[in-house]
Amino acid sequence: MSLIEITEVRKSFGANEVLKGINLDVEPGEVIAIIGKSGSGKSTLLRCINGLENIDSGSISVAGAQLQPDEIHLKALRLKVGMIFQQFNLFPHLTAGGNVMLSQMVVKKTAKPEAEAMAHKMLERVGLAHKFDAYPDELSGGQQQRVAIARALAMQPIALLCDEITSALDPELVSEVLAVVRELAAEGMTLLMVTHEMKFARDVCSRVVFMHQGRAHEIGPPDAVFSNPKTPELKQFLGML
Amino acid sequence: MIEFSLWDILRNLLLATRWTVLLSLVAFIGGGLVGTLLLFMRIGKRRALRLFARYYVELFQGTPLLMQLFLAFFGLGLFGIDVPAWLAAAVALILWTAAFLAEIWRGCVEAIARGQWEASSSLGMGYVQQMRYVILPQALRIAIPPTVGFSVQVIKATALTSIIGFVELSKAGTMVTNATFQPFTVYGLVALIYFALCWPLSKSSQILERKLNVAHRNH
Numbered sequence: 001m002s003l004i005e006i007t008e009v010r011k012s013f014g015a016n017e018v019l020k021g022i023n024l025d026v027e028p029g030e031v032i033a034i035i036g037k038s039g040s041g042k043s044t045l046l047r048c049i050n051g052l053e054n055i056d057s058g059s060i061s062v063a064g065a066q067l068q069p070d071e072i073h074l075k076a077l078r079l080k081v082g083m084i085f086q087q088f089n090l091f092p093h094l095t096a097g098g099n100v101m102l103s104q105m106v107v108k109k110t111a112k113p114e115a116e117a118m119a120h121k122m123l124e125r126v127g128l129a130h131k132f133d134a135y136p137d138e139l140s141g142g143q144q145q146r147v148a149i150a151r152a153l154a155m156q157p158i159a160l161l162c163d164e165i166t167s168a169l170d171p172e173l174v175s176e177v178l179a180v181v182r183e184l185a186a187e188g189m190t191l192l193m194v195t196h197e198m199k200f201a202r203d204v205c206s207r208v209v210f211m212h213q214g215r216a217h218e219i220g221p222p223d224a225v226f227s228n229p230k231t232p233e234l235k236q237f238l239g240m241l
Numbered sequence: 242m243i244e245f246s247l248w249d250i251l252r253n254l255l256l257a258t259r260w261t262v263l264l265s266l267v268a269f270i271g272g273g274l275v276g277t278l279l280l281f282m283r284i285g286k287r288r289a290l291r292l293f294a295r296y297y298v299e300l301f302q303g304t305p306l307l308m309q310l311f312l313a314f315f316g317l318g319l320f321g322i323d324v325p326a327w328l329a330a331a332v333a334l335i336l337w338t339a340a341f342l343a344e345i346w347r348g349c350v351e352a353i354a355r356g357q358w359e360a361s362s363s364l365g366m367g368y369v370q371q372m373r374y375v376i377l378p379q380a381l382r383i384a385i386p387p388t389v390g391f392s393v394q395v396i397k398a399t400a401l402t403s404i405i406g407f408v409e410l411s412k413a414g415t416m417v418t419n420a421t422f423q424p425f426t427v428y429g430l431v432a433l434i435y436f437a438l439c440w441p442l443s444k445s446s447q448i449l450e451r452k453l454n455v456a457h458r459n460h
Contacts, residue, residue: 050363051362052359052362052363071367071368074362075365075367078362078363078364078365079365081363082363082364083359083360083363085356085359085360087354087356089354089356089357089359089360090360091357091360091361091375091379092379093378093379093382102364102374102375103361103364103365103366106366106370106374107364107365107366107370108365148360151364152363152364155364155365
């Protein structure tokens, strides 16, 4: 059984069908890049996987936890998949450490000393142990995004969803975030990332999904997808036509 | 004819000021509690409660406070319930203040970026946890300046209760004028006293706004 099973998922916003029957199975430890034009449904797909959007039909399960719209099922699912956002979404009223500690204490009811130890460990993992007491507005974009990664990791998810996590960063800050992601991939974390970093996708990912008009138009290992695209849409997207 | 010194006038006005202050406090605290209740109905998940709070706010914001005072004072009298002026004044002001505070606070909660809800959801928090640990702490910060600012409106609104016969600062001003025939002096003093109550509040609202903005300079 695959770790993440996405079966015939459909989703519409009003009359606009954004996902037209997506099928994708992800094995443990796989790193998947989802690429495609804006409006192709790639972010929506990612947001459906942890229930930020409701799906109209089809099914999604993560390590046996089914996506259901009620709060209990959603919580069980969200404990298994962490999510990182384009806009970081750190809690501005808490320090970096506080951001990483909050959900452990509130959701998992971890005792404060343990949550704090975990926060130190996770911040160290993203290279920010020294920023434990800094507030988000005292950190650069790259640092904020790394805190967001630490915050997601502290919940010990079995998979991470990354929604264009470098798109809001200044170019010189992109590499520090990608370095953290690369390390996570090397450690065997299952990753699904919507990205525009084609070189990164090529280097790190095990599979690439090209989305086009609400469908998974082409799926394959990065070499095949980037060097030998089969469909004209993908060729055009990659600038080969 | 009896002569009144300036001190006689001022002393009587100051004594009545106690009731203005007390009524303002009651309206503000009571209105704050009812307003909190309305706020949670308004932003909650139950549709019936949301609609109730919305229509409540629209009703109280869409009618003059004076009519609300009349209805509280005379309206209940029609059912044979004798309502003293102080009770009618307190009830009407509490309900009126609640409507405005609920609406101010709703704006503050809705000003919190959607990403905050999404991030806390994705970490597994439920609605109550999100409210308590993520949304309200941030909303509270931005709510302080407009809330303090609105307290000025409450103080000035208490003047209307003089019309149903509650003896606070304005009513005392009228009574003292009738006795002394010095309307300019008396109402001048009344205005000064209102100003002395309101100005520090408006000023502190401005200062708070600047302070809290500085804390959010990068957002």
